[in-house]
Amino acid sequence: MNSETNRPTLMPDFERVSTETVQSRVHGRLRELLMLGRFAPGHPLKIADLAEAMGTSAQPVRESIRQLVAERALEALPNRSARVPGMTLERLEDLRRVRLAIEGLAAELATERATAEDIDALRALMAVGIEADNSGAIDTTVQMNKRFHFALYAIAGSSTLLPFIESLWLQIGPIMRQSAAIFDGRGGRGNEMHARMVEGLDRRDKEAVREALADDISRSFNLLAKDLARTAERPAG
Amino acid sequence: MNSETNRPTLMPDFERVSTETVQSRVHGRLRELLMLGRFAPGHPLKIADLAEAMGTSAQPVRESIRQLVAERALEALPNRSARVPGMTLERLEDLRRVRLAIEGLAAELATERATAEDIDALRALMAVGIEADNSGAIDTTVQMNKRFHFALYAIAGSSTLLPFIESLWLQIGPIMRQSAAIFDGRGGRGNEMHARMVEGLDRRDKEAVREALADDISRSFNLLAKDLARTAERPAG
DNA sequence: ATCTTTGACATATGATCACAAATATGATCG
DNA sequence: CGATCATATTTGTGATCATATGTCAAAGAT
Numbered sequence: 069m070n071s072e073t074n075r076p077t078l079m080p081d082f083e084r085v086s087t088e089t090v091q092s093r094v095h096g097r098l099r100e101l102l103m104l105g106r107f108a109p110g111h112p113l114k115i116a117d118l119a120e121a122m123g124t125s126a127q128p129v130r131e132s133i134r135q136l137v138a139e140r141a142l143e144a145l146p147n148r149s150a151r152v153p154g155m156t157l158e159r160l161e162d163l164r165r166v167r168l169a170i171e172g173l174a175a176e177l178a179t180e181r182a183t184a185e186d187i188d189a190l191r192a193l194m195a196v197g198i199e200a201d202n203s204g205a206i207d208t209t210v211q212m213n214k215r216f217h218f219a220l221y222a223i224a225g226s227s228t229l230l231p232f233i234e235s236l237w238l239q240i241g242p243i244m245r246q247s248a249a250i251f252d253g254r255g256g257r258g259n260e261m262h263a264r265m266v267e268g269l270d271r272r273d274k275e276a277v278r279e280a281l282a283d284d285i286s287r288s289f290n291l292l293a294k295d296l297a298r299t300a301e302r303p304a305g
Numbered sequence: 306m307n308s309e310t311n312r313p314t315l316m317p318d319f320e321r322v323s324t325e326t327v328q329s330r331v332h333g334r335l336r337e338l339l340m341l342g343r344f345a346p347g348h349p350l351k352i353a354d355l356a357e358a359m360g361t362s363a364q365p366v367r368e369s370i371r372q373l374v375a376e377r378a379l380e381a382l383p384n385r386s387a388r389v390p391g392m393t394l395e396r397l398e399d400l401r402r403v404r405l406a407i408e409g410l411a412a413e414l415a416t417e418r419a420t421a422e423d424i425d426a427l428r429a430l431m432a433v434g435i436e437a438d439n440s441g442a443i444d445t446t447v448q449m450n451k452r453f454h455f456a457l458y459a460i461a462g463s464s465t466l467l468p469f470i471e472s473l474w475l476q477i478g479p480i481m482r483q484s485a486a487i488f489d490g491r492g493g494r495g496n497e498m499h500a501r502m503v504e505g506l507d508r509r510d511k512e513a514v515r516e517a518l519a520d521d522i523s524r525s526f527n528l529l530a531k532d533l534a535r536t537a538e539r540p541a542g
Numbered sequence: 543a544t545c546t547t548t549g550a551c552a553t554a555t556g557a558t559c560a561c562a563a564a565t566a567t568g569a570t571c572g
Numbered sequence: 573c574g575a576t577c578a579t580a581t582t583t584g585t586g587a588t589c590a591t592a593t594g595t596c597a598a599a600g601a602t
Contacts, residue, residue, distance in 0.1 A: 089385070090586070115554070125587045130554080131371050138375040140468055147594055148326070148554050159464070165410070166465045173406045227396070228403045228476070231377055232469050239465070326592095327556065352584070362557045367584080384564060385584050 090124050095132040097122065102141050102152070102238050104210055105245030112151040113142060139231075141238035152242050157296055163240060164289045168282055170232050171217070175265070175281045176274045177224035186223050187269050193219055194262045201259060209258075210248045216262055247288045250295060258284060327361050332369040334359065339378050339389070339475050341447055342482030349388040350379060376468075378475035389479050394533055400477060401526045405519055407469055408454075412502070412518045413511045414461035423460050424506050430456055431499045438496060446495075447485045453499055484525045487532060495521060 098118070101107060113133060119126045133150050136142045142150040153159075178186075197212035214237065221233050261284035268276030335355070338344060350370060356363045370387050373379045379387040390396075415423075434449035451474065458470055498521035505513030 089584095114552095116552095126554090127586050127588090131368055131585095134368050135371050135375040138372040140465075149594095162463050162465045165414075166463065166469075169406055169410045170403075170469075173402070177402075226399050226403065228377075228399045228473075232403075232407075232472070235469070236465075326554095351582095353582095363584090364556050364558090368555095386564095 089128075091128040091131055094118075094122055094124060094128045095135060098132055098136060099141070099234075099238065102136070103214060103241040103244075104207065105241050105243065107152045107242055109152050109154045109242045111242075112145075112149055114149070136238070139235045139238055141235070141241075153239070155243050155292075155296060157293060160289060160293055160296060163236065164285060167236055167240075167285050170229060170236065171221065171281060171285065172278045174221045174224040174226065174229050174233060175277045177226055177229075178220050179269055179272055179274045179277045181225055182223050182269050182272075187266060190216065190219055190262075190266050190269070194259060194266060197262065198259045206245060206248050210244055213248070213258055220265065243292060246295065247292050250291045258288070261287070326365075328365040328368060331355075331359055331361060331365045332372060335369055335373060336378070336471075336475065339373070340451060340478040340481075341444065342478050342480065344389045344479055346389050346391045346479045348479075349386055351386070373475070376472045376475055378472070378478075390476070392480050392529075392533060394530060397526060397530055397533060400473065401522060404473055404477075404522050407466060407473065408458065408518060408522065409515045411458045411461040411463065411466050411470060412514045414463055414466075415457050416506055416509055416511045416514045418462055419460050419506050419509075424503060427453065427456055427499075427503050427506070431496060431503060434499065435496045443482060443485050447481055450485070450495055457502065480529060483532065484529050487528045495525070498524070 107113070115126045115130050115133065118133075119129045122129065133142060137144050137150055140153075143153040144150055193212065193216045197209070197216055200208035200212050217237075218233075221230060224230075261280045264280035264283075265277050268274075268280055344350070352363045352366050352370065355370075356366045359366070370379060374381050374387055377390075380390040381387055430449065430453045434446070434453055437445035437449050454474075455470075458467060461467075498517050501517035501520075502514050505511075505517055
């Protein structure tokens, strides 16, 4: 620890809910940054830089990076350094397929278990999401989309599924901002699907919810695939 | 590094194919031990003990443990220590559901892509597995079962799916030995399913392969569930 | 002119130490 | 004799340092 903790316990019971280690703070921060697409694909993550930026030693950062590699959010290079993985058409298609299977299952489970309050909460999140869409704030749009989806998946109540979904979102995070930007130009289609999901939940129609989710995923992936193909043609730009 | 490497490069080009760090050796070893069920559920993993057992410092071990927590192979306690997660009926059912979805998808993809050589390789693995069954060697049975399944999943060629499957197997590893022991008393049913899978691959029948896999998974899970319920009745053991 | 080698630099890795947190142990008091 | 608090022990965490390794560029050889 650094200068902050040199004084002997001057602070009150400040944020001491449970195990609040430096490591967990660093890891949470990095995950958040990755999921919201604040690191571009191909960006190399240097332990020393991140440690300095977060005001810690290298130790917590290096362990966090190792954890992120295990979660497939980063890839380990032969250099022994780590970077944000690049996206190819094959990987995008692979991610789409797996997201449909895993998040589709979560959506079905959620449909079985959702209470009226759960559905109301989703509706509220959706409302904020629509607002963000209309205001054109990309960051907020991305964040609200994530909040809506994870609220849905939390309802599923599968502690096995959730970490996989988080891993998937860590992997698509770096290109999600891009997707949102494209979407933004075409009007907020994402919340259309969200509305269909909520409607399906209301009717306890598993298939409807799964299909709305599938459309949500596929639509954004199709746009990204097109964008990726375009960028591949002219590698310089 | 320890005494082994104190002499200056006396060994030839011994296993120096690529980045062979102490960390990767430690991690590989721990994964193997977990997947083959060599740690019982609830067993606490102590950094110092493992470090001494492997002849390294604590550093590689602690990073490996953190990685294993990220892969859900271990669970972090509020103590900040880590242990092998215990198994409950709910978690077992959750794992079953997710395995069916994820490994089922992998099986379908494999069916699409399998070449004649791939299928022959699977047949060969199955033959060794049957041999192990008949000889009653639990360790070998577990290992060959794992080899067969992962050979199948490798054919699927999904670099997104494979880490998830590995995570799942790390989670069921600690109780798999138990499952194999139960199976052993009832004759090697697992290889029956394997035979059905190979047959389905031959006919490129996705549904058949998926169903054989589902039966394989469900049968072992049903036995484990029964065993778990029985142990729950008399908690003393 | 091109290929190979050497060496400097950047960076991660592994070991070690001081500290902090949690738990277990034992003493003291009611 | 039992409860509670102080203390000791155990174990993980964060920081620091020496070393190994990979990368890149410059110099030398073919």
